[in-house]
Amino acid sequence: MDSATETFVAHRNLLFTVAYEMLGSAADAEDVLQETWLRWTGVDLDTVRDQRAYLVRITTRQALTRLRTLGRRKESYFGPWLPEPLLTSPDVAEDVELAESVSMAMLLVLETLTPTERAVFVLREVFDVEYDEIAEAVGKTPAAVRQIAHRARVHVAARRPRGGVSPAETRGALTAFKRAVETGDLQGLLDVLAPDVVLLGDGGGVVQALPKPVVGADRVSRLLAIGMPLTGGAVSVEPVQVNGCPALIVRLDGKIDDVVALRIDDGLITGLYIVRNPEKLAHVERETTLHR
Numbered sequence: 001m002d003s004a005t006e007t008f009v010a011h012r013n014l015l016f017t018v019a020y021e022m023l024g025s026a027a028d029a030e031d032v033l034q035e036t037w038l039r040w041t042g043v044d045l046d047t048v049r050d051q052r053a054y055l056v057r058i059t060t061r062q063a064l065t066r067l068r069t070l071g072r073r074k075e076s077y078f079g080p081w082l083p084e085p086l087l088t089s090p091d092v093a094e095d096v097e098l099a100e101s102v103s104m105a106m107l108l109v110l111e112t113l114t115p116t117e118r119a120v121f122v123l124r125e126v127f128d129v130e131y132d133e134i135a136e137a138v139g140k141t142p143a144a145v146r147q148i149a150h151r152a153r154v155h156v157a158a159r160r161p162r163g164g165v166s167p168a169e170t171r172g173a174l175t176a177f178k179r180a181v182e183t184g185d186l187q188g189l190l191d192v193l194a195p196d197v198v199l200l201g202d203g204g205g206v207v208q209a210l211p212k213p214v215v216g217a218d219r220v221s222r223l224l225a226i227g228m229p230l231t232g233g234a235v236s237v238e239p240v241q242v243n244g245c246p247a248l249i250v251r252l253d254g255k256i257d258d259v260v261a262l263r264i265d266d267g268l269i270t271g272l273y274i275v276r277n278p279e280k281l282a283h284v285e286r287e288t289t290l291h292r
Contacts, residue, residue: 087240209277
């Protein structure tokens with residue numbers, strides 16, 4: 001490989017992670033990487049002091065442009081919009097900060113930021129990029145970036161997951177939830193749902209899904225009970241790591257029907273994110289490598 005290609009390949013997983021955290025869409029993140037590569041091949045590398053920073057800058061600019069387009073697309077989206085789930089390896093979950101930053105819960109929090117706030121927050125809080133470099137990427141002064149970072153940090157802090165959960169608590173909640181949906185144990189389901197649990201479903205208007213959020217343990221458990229128990233030769237439920245967090249892949253006749261990602265706070269399930277839109281399920285067939 002030539003020098004430009006070698007550098008791009010070395011940082012590709014990092015650049016994908018930056019783009020995905022800004023967009024919540026693996027397909028769009030891949031498009032951003034393609035655009036980044038095309039611009040990178042036209043750069044005179046002798047003029048670049050820090051190639052990693054330069055690539056992150058190109059990726060951020062392309063992702064910002066794509067994010068504004070995505071915003072318009074989401075306005076006409078049918079039903080709740082959920083991030084595209086990624087099947088991730090155990091090492092992502094071991095990096096607590098990375099796992100939280102790519103979790104379904106956090107990506108939905110980031111959706112409430114403006115595009116520039118999201119870019120600044122991701123670059124600063126997740127990837128520890130210096131303010132001067134962020135300013136170059138988003139077209140602001142370093143002083144303005146500091147103000148944006150502070151505003152975004154406060155905004156996210158008020159909405160992020162409430163507390164840390166040990167791996168044992170996570171496994172326990174996931175196992176109990178899986179057992180409940182497989183056996184139809186309604187009481188077992190209620191035991192692991194937080195009183196204010198929120199259920200979101202994303203079918204994208206392509207397949208049937210919930211048209212709006214469902215809130216409350218009683219309502220969520222009754223809704224899930226309609227489809228329980230999930231047993232039989234045609235149905236399988238597989239526990240996996242999606243976006244660094246516990247999740248279930250549900251298959252019908254061997255084909256992925258949906259992904260159920262969980263948000264767990266204080267040992268109870270506070271969020272259930274069911275992605276059924278087939279256009280969003282391609283990246284749960286194989287692991288995606290994330291890096292920061």
